[in-house]
Amino acid sequence: MKRSLEKFVKAVALSGTAIVAVLAARVLIAGQPQSGAGKMSTETEPVPALTPYVEAHTHFDDKDPEGSVRSALAALGRQNASKIFFLTLPDTFDRSGSFDAEVMLPTAKKYPDKLAVLGGGGSLNPMIMKSVATGDAGPEVQKKFRERAEELLREGVVGFGEMTAEHFDGATPYQYAPADHPLFLLLADIAAQHGVPIDLHMEAVPEAMPLPAGLKSPPNPPELHANIAAFERLLSHNPRARIIWAHAGSDGTGFRTPDLCRRLLLAHPNLYMEIKADPLTHGKNYPLADGKIKPEWLKLFEDFPDRFIIGTDQHYPEPKDQQQRWQEIVLLFNQLPADLRRKIGTENIAHIYGGPSASSAKGGKAL
Numbered sequence: 188m189k190r191s192l193e194k195f196v197k198a199v200a201l202s203g204t205a206i207v208a209v210l211a212a213r214v215l216i217a218g219q220p221q222s223g224a225g226k227m228s229t230e231t232e233p234v235p236a237l238t239p240y241v242e243a244h245t246h247f248d249d250k251d252p253e254g255s256v257r258s259a260l261a262a263l264g265r266q267n268a269s270k271i272f273f274l275t276l277p278d279t280f281d282r283s284g285s286f287d288a289e290v291m292l293p294t295a296k297k298y299p300d301k302l303a304v305l306g307g308g309g310s311l312n313p314m315i316m317k318s319v320a321t322g323d324a325g326p327e328v329q330k331k332f333r334e335r336a337e338e339l340l341r342e343g344v345v346g347f348g349e350m351t352a353e354h355f356d357g358a359t360p361y362q363y364a365p366a367d368h369p370l371f372l373l374l375a376d377i378a379a380q381h382g383v384p385i386d387l388h389m390e391a392v393p394e395a396m397p398l399p400a401g402l403k404s405p406p407n408p409p410e411l412h413a414n415i416a417a418f419e420r421l422l423s424h425n426p427r428a429r430i431i432w433a434h435a436g437s438d439g440t441g442f443r444t445p446d447l448c449r450r451l452l453l454a455h456p457n458l459y460m461e462i463k464a465d466p467l468t469h470g471k472n473y474p475l476a477d478g479k480i481k482p483e484w485l486k487l488f489e490d491f492p493d494r495f496i497i498g499t500d501q502h503y504p505e506p507k508d509q510q511q512r513w514q515e516i517v518l519l520f521n522q523l524p525a526d527l528r529r530k531i532g533t534e535n536i537a538h539i540y541g542g543p544s545a546s547s548a549k550g551g552k553a554l
């Protein structure tokens with residue numbers, strides 16, 4: 188699995204330059220005002236990425252894994268994405284209809300060079316939420332948690348996600364867990380041991396604060412717990428555990444600023460971030476203004492070129508008659524300098540998903 192990923196990343200890097208000119212021409216045509224009958228069709232035509240990228244954070248319809256896979260495979264060419272990662276939703280045991288990676292793995296595994304699956308959102312995450320509620324994180328709970336995590340790995344997940352430490356009510360119920368909860372620390376150890384990352388959704392709350400305006404309570408609580416200090420303890424707990432903080436650019440509290448991202452990236456070499464920009468719900472600290480990357484975000488990407496990947500939170504099949512999340516990020520991606528596009532698009536995925544970290548390889552060559 189790891190070798191095929193390495194080969195895949197190299198192939199993407201090689202093929203990227205060959206098709207860039209063709210795609211650049213297409214983008215130019217799509218972006219130019221057209222006259223006459225062609226106008227409507229060119230305006231709505233999707234704009235693909237200038238160079239290939241791995242889409243590292245999407246979701247699927249658990250009732251229709253085949254349809255989700257068909258839709259994602261069809262989207263690859265349209266987007267110039269080279270691979271799509273499916274994640275399970277961060278869920279609780281309270282919601283009926285929760286599911287985990289087993290729903291998607293058999294179908295996605297038929298396309299190992301194009302699709303990958305992260306798991307645990309529907310089982311490990313609920314175990315953490317339950318442990319928070321009961322206060323029991325004892326040896327028996329930890330044993331079951333480890334067994335489930337290792338079962339997912341045996342089944343073929345490439346990482347743990349989508350996990351959450353602070354998530355507003357939506358498709359799944361409101362969820363909070365301390366980011367340094369014993370089961371999160373254990374997950375970091377398991378992730379480090381197996382060379383796979385953790386994909387974490389966590390609204391940024393540096394200090395306890397009232398629920399941001401515009402969100403309803405209930406179902407959300409009136410007060411949010413502080414979480415950044417706990418998150419830093421998780422990051423420091425096992426520096427070999429690669430942790431991806433999802434949704435940079437899609438901020439629900441106002442505190443996921445480029446400055447906070449910068450401080451944490453500087454302090455924690457095992458921290459990575461996925462870039463997301465939802466055209467339908469900008470939230471706070473949106474990375475684009477009038478379609479252009481804001482300078483403070485561009486500077487952050489340039490200062491930490493090895494730490495960002497693309498994770499748009501796109502759903503498959505694509506929701507009908509609305510702007511797609513992937514498109515907004517591709518428009519951002521296309522504004523990046525070519526070397527940064529290459530890193531954020533494909534190379535960083537190889538570091539994050541490529542097996543044991545350099546420091547754990549004991550002189551062996553890490554991917």
Ligand SMILES: [Zn+2]
Binds near residue numbers: 349388433434
């Ligand atoms: Zn999320």
Ligand SMILES: [Zn+2]
Binds near residue numbers: 245349500
């Ligand atoms: Zn997500």
